Amino acid sequence: MxxxxxxxxxxxxxxxxxxxxxxxxxxxxxxxxxxxxxxxxxxxxxxxxxxxxxxxxxxxxxxxxxxxxxxxxxxPPKDTVYDENPFVILNDYGSTSDLANNYLDGIIVEKDESRGDKIELKLHYPYVLPFAQKASWKSVKFNDNSSTDIIEDENDSLINRQVVRTNWNNEEGFDILYPDEKSYSAKPVSLNGSVEAQVPKAILKFTFASNERGDTKEQNGIKVKLAKVKGHAVSIEVENPNKTDPAVDTEKMDLVTILATDKAKKFLHQSGSSSGSGEMFDFxxxxxxxxxxxxxxxxxxxxxxDKEQRKYDEKHKNMSYYSAYFKGTVDDVVVYVMDYSKATIRKKNFSLPVYPFKAEERAYNSTAPYQEVFEIPTFATAYDPAVSKLLSAKMELSAGELPGKIKIDQTSITSSSSAGDKEKWQVSFEYPEMMSSLFINNMFRYDGVKEAVFFEEKDGKQIAIPKDSIDYNNGEFNGTNPIVDFGSSSVNYDPARLPAKAKYLKGLIRVNLADIARSSYPVNKLPAGITVSGNKVMVNEAIVKDKIFVFAKNAAGKYLKKITSVSFKRDDNPGREINVDYYYGKPYLIECYTKKGDHLADYKFEVKLTYEEHKKEEKAKAK
Incomplete structure (x- = not known):
């Protein structure tokens, strides 16, 4: 009951x-x-x-x-967190049917033999479909013409070969388990099964501006009302008189998705969602x-x-209520509704070949001059919005932009020493992810804190700290437990041991900035050392000496999504490799990025310290 x-x-x-x-x-x-x-x-x-x-x-x-x-x-959320619009992919294809067909054409099976006791098969999809799909994988065929059915759970008595379904990190795959070394010689050649995409009649987009609270909009007979917007929360009402196609299982999909943007028109990360009305809440x-x-x-x-539910359903026939909560203050709301009054079922039966995603190790004393570059073909085209976003932004910051772009975080940390564990307050400086981060790891972006001075007020008295109580991170500190220590990208201090309460911190860090050059080439006019074959872009390190990052566009001018990247050795000398990027689609234009040099810039900071506020919050929670 x-x-x-x-x-x-x-x-x-x-x-x-x-x-x-x-x-x-x-x-x-x-x-x-x-x-x-x-x-x-x-x-x-x-x-x-x-x-x-x-x-x-x-x-x-x-x-x-x-x-x-x-x-x-x-x-209310403490910080604003942004996300991507999952429906932006609709703009890349002519119709939802094209999107589904391309998705089915783009499924690839990876064969991973890095584990000595088993072989793993991993599924790679070109993108996430914004509507329902259902996979049914049945068996694996081997190079000795045998076939093994897929089972859900491993049988403890491993007498015969087994193919077991796995779901690590919510990613579907299969483990091939062998009873003995002799049977390991049978290698998988294909994965057999089917995938079905349930394509809706339409995906309807309802956009509400910040001043349209309480308004109702209609498409295809479906009405959406923006009921309430308050801070980070949104409530909508959806009236859908259309009957759902019986071929669709609505229990396994979201028919309504609520997105929101802030005043910067950037999509906010959704922290929670729920369904139901205030009327049922009262009950x-x-x-x-x-x-x-x-x-x-x-x-x-x-x-x-049951009685109340029947009354409620009768009163609210064809009505649904949804709420969503976001990591930021909502300004505008975007609602996507799946119109499944008629569904188109796209089903494809597969016998998918399996491909290695790693270069095979050469046997000891092998006479082969190099590792053979293999193929990972695909009939699908998929794009990478993250790459497009990265490369359309600035490649590097200027010295003048540092104060507005470097994020300052403050948190409590535990410092261990021979005197025991001590709480310290950390002020850290986070460099934004951008193109230059590919060349300079942001973990090593800073040349260290060069100056750090504490103040009782913003423009008040400086707090004097003995120099022998400060670890400048230059190898010259001889003590065991400094009051202040400098990291490469942080200042850590013990508030309890400062001579006075510190409210502000001012100082200087030297930041390493990259000088990046960008060049573009059609595939028939590539520079020496870079070649394109099919969906592969290959860079020969024996010719291209500098560190380089390449990205591929198709004939439509869109950045293609990578399937994977593999490095192949060309001889026994280190650094003589061919780096191969495999793409969903045919490259037409290659963009090359190289670092021509770097330089240091001074970043002066002024931080209002939040340690005292943090302690007050802790005391309030403890009561």
Whole structure:
């Protein structure tokens, strides 16, 4: 009984607390909720009937858990975090059917023999489809013409060869397990199965400007209302009178996606989402109060819930309610709705060849002059928006741009020494990721902190610290526990040992900046050492001596997505390699980036220290 109740609770989450006016802080509300939960658990523990006690505990626990999630969603984000629009891929193809067909054409199977006891097969897709897809992989064929069916779980008694489905890091793959060394000679040559894409009639985009709160927009008979926008939270209502095509399993996909941008028109990272209306929330609040007052009433909940659900469904026919929460303040809202009133099923049966993604090791004393460059062919074309974004931005900062672009973080760290562990406060400087970061690792971007001075006020008195208590990170410090120590990209200090409370830190860091040159070549006019064959771009290090990064565009002028990169040795001498990039698509134009030099620039910083605020927050949480 309780299982159906919990499923419904999860489906219709408590979403309206974000819009309830309350003078209490989120932490205070959570503390009140914690006290309510403890009182409830005491009442539940007193129930003598074991089955009833477990039922009440499970149901009440779920209600409290959902309320806790809602309160956490109410908490404003500390930092703004950006994300990409997953639907931008729709702009790259003529139609959703073209997108699906290209996706099916672009599936590649990698064979990894780096593990001596097994062979791994890894699936590579050209991109993530924005609508539903379903894979059904059946068997693996081997070079001795044998075939082995795929199983879900490994059989402990490994008498015969097994192909076991895996899902490491949410990536589908297969482990081929061999019973003995002799059977290991049979190598996989193809993966057999099918993939089905469920293409919607249309993917509808509804855009709401910041001043359109409360407005309703309509496409294909589907209406979307921007109900509320408050800080980092968005609530919408969707009315869809169209019946869903029975071929589509709507339980396994998101029919509605809410995105948001801030005032900079950059997409915000979504931190949470939920579905359901405030009306249902009120009912669940009532249920929770009843359970808290009298846990034995849990036996009537299923009947009450079913009755209320039927009333709700009848009243809100064709209506759905959604909320989303973002890492930043919402300005504009974009809603995507899948119109599945008619679906087109694109299904393709496969016998996919498997390919190595690593150069084979040459046998000892091999007479072969080099490792053979292999093919990884594809019939699909896929683009890389991340590369496009990277290369359309500035390649490097100027000295004058450093103060506005370097991010300053402050945090508490633990410093260990012979005197024991000590808390220190760290001020760190983070260089932005950009083209130059390919040539200069941002971890080693700085030539070290050269100056750091603490002040009691912004323009106030300087705090004098003995020089023998400062570790300048130059190898000259002879002590064991400095008050202040300089890192390559940070200043760490012990606030408890400073002569006075520090509110500001001023200083100087030297930053390494790269001088980058960019050049472009059509594939029929490439410089010596760079060649293109099929979907491969090859750079011969014996000819191209400088460190170089190459990117490929197709005839449409879009940056192609890499399948993988592999280095092949040409002889026994180190550094004599051919580096090969494999692409989804046919390269037409090659862009080359090289570092012509670098130089140091002074970055002067002024930081308002937040240590005292941090300690106050810690004390408030501890109460």
């Amino acid at each position: 309780i299982k159906n109740v919990l499923f419904t609770l999860l489906t219709i989450s408590l979403t309206s607390t974000i819009f309830i006016s309350c003078t209490k802080s989120v932490d205070e509300k959570l503390e009140d909720l914690k006290k309510e939960k403890l009182a409830f658990e005491k009442k539940v523990a007193a129930i003598k009937n074991d089955s009833l006690r477990q039922q009440a505990k499970k149901f009440g626990g779920m209600l409290f858990w959902l309320q806790e999630i809602d309160l956490e969603n109410e908490r 669940y609040k009532k249920l929770l109060n009843e359970v808290v007052e009298n846990p034995e009433k849990v036996t009537n909940l299923e009947k009450d819930l």
